[in-house]
Amino acid sequence: MRVTMSQPLWSPTESRVKSSNMTRYLEFLKRENGLSFKNYEELHQWSVTSIPDFWESIWKFFTVKSSVPYSRVSGKLEMSGTKWFEGARLNFAENLLKFRDDREAIVSCGEDRPVRRVSYRELYHQVVRAAAGLKGLGVQRGDRVAGYMPNIVEAVVAMLATASLGAIWSSCSPDFGLQGVLDRFGQIEPKILFTVDGYSYNGKRHALAPRLEEILKKLPSLKKVVVVSYLDDSPRVPWLAWEDLLKNNANEIAFEQLPFDHPLYIMYSSGTTGVPKCIVHGTGGTLLQHLKELSLHSDLKKEDRIFYFTTCGWMMWNWLVSSLSVGSTIVLYEGSPSYPDLTSLWKMAEQEKISIFGTSPKFLAACEKGEVKPGNHFDLSHLKAVLSTGSPLSIENFEWVYQNIKSDLHLASISGGTDIIGCFMLGNPNLPVYAGEIQCRGLGMKVECWDESGKPRVDRKGELVCTAPFPSMPVSFWNDPDGTKYHAAYFDYFPNVWRHGDFIEITPRGGVIVYGRSDATLNPGGVRIGTSEIYRQVESISEIKDSLVIAQKWENDVRIVLFVVLKEGVGLDDPLQAKIRETIRRGTTPRHVPSKIIPIREIPYTVSGKKVELAVTRLIHGEPVQNREALVNPQALDQFQNLPALRSN
Secondary structure, eight states: OOOOOSSOSBOOOHHHHHHSHHHHHHHHHHHHHOOOOSSHHHHHHHHHHSHHHHHHHHHHHTTOOEEEOOSEEESSOOTTTOOEEETOEEOHHHHHSOOOSSSEEEEEEETTOOOEEEEHHHHHHHHHHHHHHHHHTTOOTTOEEEEEOOSSHHHHHHHHHHHHTTOEEEEEOTTSOHHHHHHHHHHHOOSEEEEESEEEETTEEEEOHHHHHHHHHHOTTOSEEEEEOOSTTSOOOSSEEHHHHTOSOOOOOOOOOBOTTOEEEEEEOOOSSSSOOEEEEEHHHHHHHHHIIIIIISOOOTTOEEEEOOOTTSHHHHHHHGGGGGTOEEEEEESOTTSSOTTHHHHHHHHTTOSEEEEOHHHHHHHHHTTOOHHHHSOOTTOOEEEEOSSOOOHHHHHHHHHHTOSSOEEEEOEEEGGGTEEEEEOOTTSOBOTTOBOEEOTTOOEEEEOTTSOBOSSSEEEEEEOSOOTTSOSEETTOTTSHHHHHHHTSSSTTSEEEEEEEEEOTTSOEEEEEEGGGOBOGGGOOBOHHHHHHHHTTSTTEEEEEEEEEEETTEEEEEEEEEEOTTOOOOHHHHHHHHHHHHHHSOGGGSOSEEEEOSOOOBBTTSOBOHHHHHHHHTTOOOOOGGGBSOGGGGGGGTTOGGGGOO
8 A cells, every 4th residue: 555645744945945954065065076966866876876975075074073084985895894984093072072162062851850951161071081080990992881871961971981082882771671781781891881870760760789789790891880870869889989980180182093993882783582783883984974864864053952862772872962063952861751741852842942853653653642732832933853763654643743743844754773873764854744754865875675586676665775885884793703793684685785674665756665674574475564554554543552563373374463552441342353454454455454453461662662573473483582681671571472362263
């Protein structure tokens, strides 16, 4: 079924196009390179065919700060192993700390906590002292520094201090359990751990001291634990206090000058089917990708105030913090997005005059179900864009945003992943917004939709592939010296072509529809069905709070099984089952209709808000799910073991 609309929900005004960063970039290309493009499609085509010229233009347009210039942008372009900006020496933190004035750099909010405000000048001096403290603890270039931190100012300072020394930062949020922490940090052997004595979530306070004792016992590589006192009534743990780390007289940072591909971050795959992969991202590739995405595709400017609901365990935290390179104000939020209710973040958006608001389809759907209408109750006059990622944004999500938040708004669904620490497809402030579609493929990202035989397709569903290299590809996987794991993760399916694992469709106008993960694609009778096609129909039903769909092996084929979380007081009787099946049939095809509909208490989610379809699929087939710690609610998996309903027709 076609899920696009012929008329745009929003189109930018002429003045908005004229003042956008994308337009400034086009003017730069004309002035500096003598290049003119009729439309975005032409610009994108140039960016993925004249690849070195494009990435060099990004370096120059954003005036990347480096102590040594590059000798060449790249040599031979290969999907695995391309060397970028050879000879250059730079530092990531230095590029994020180039503004040192009294404008607000960070606004930090949280549940029942006073708002903290840190200027660019104050941020720089905090990083200076933190870097000196780390250096005093013996941290050197290439060492790993881990953050077990909530989304607060100290997490940003610790990361920047780490990067300033040429050490490697890796983080996860304090709601990760003991095994989840060990599965990640145990692989990379950090020298220093930054943490807190506890955290708050959904109105409840959680002390961390007992867990920290266990972590310290099982991470022998740790030389020091630095603790931020976050819960005032929590007992102080007997390690180095944050304030003591910063007790020094340092005034300046000698930023370590590093090669373009020097490791900056170690990120982790979701790990829902095994121990997480440790994905190493480089200094220069991360910087260029984030500058391009934030400034050109999201139209982030110095005067903007940008917020993204995230934790330190999700790549959107790293993405948000890179906004400092533009000179804008980043707004952090620590806690539940629905505490004390679903209006909290919208209230913050009003009070802090947020101009770019980042969220997820899950949160938008919750607001819709909760009958929250932000545009009616809050002054959102400063809001110019809403960004959404984590899962596909449905047509109904798009329409709800324009009806209930703001009609003059750039709504950008963005999609990529931890693997590239950025986006393959995302927004464009100069293009119209169509319901159900991501606006465009990112500049420099040669994204195509391939069928199973490896043929490119337009206007048909297939695998998301990338057929040309780009600088934010992982530098490596940790502890993968010959690249075997790295190659298997992306290049085994189509030789020498990046297969990302998303099921997509590219529309004739250049937009992209995401149907879900291709490894979770349903395939009854040999017909490939994206899970989001079913979610869109099911979650429009008022009686249903949430849902999850998987394919169960059955009678030499597979059958679709739908799990539903019902609203309080609702039972799954025959009329409701009939309503669900008819809604799916009418909105899609008869093949999409589930064979079984089973009520459950809750849907299991990863910490980044993604439904864990693959883990549930493994569980119902009697296969092990090795890493439950990757979930925000691992107890939810218990519901799927030995379900009698799955053993009958």
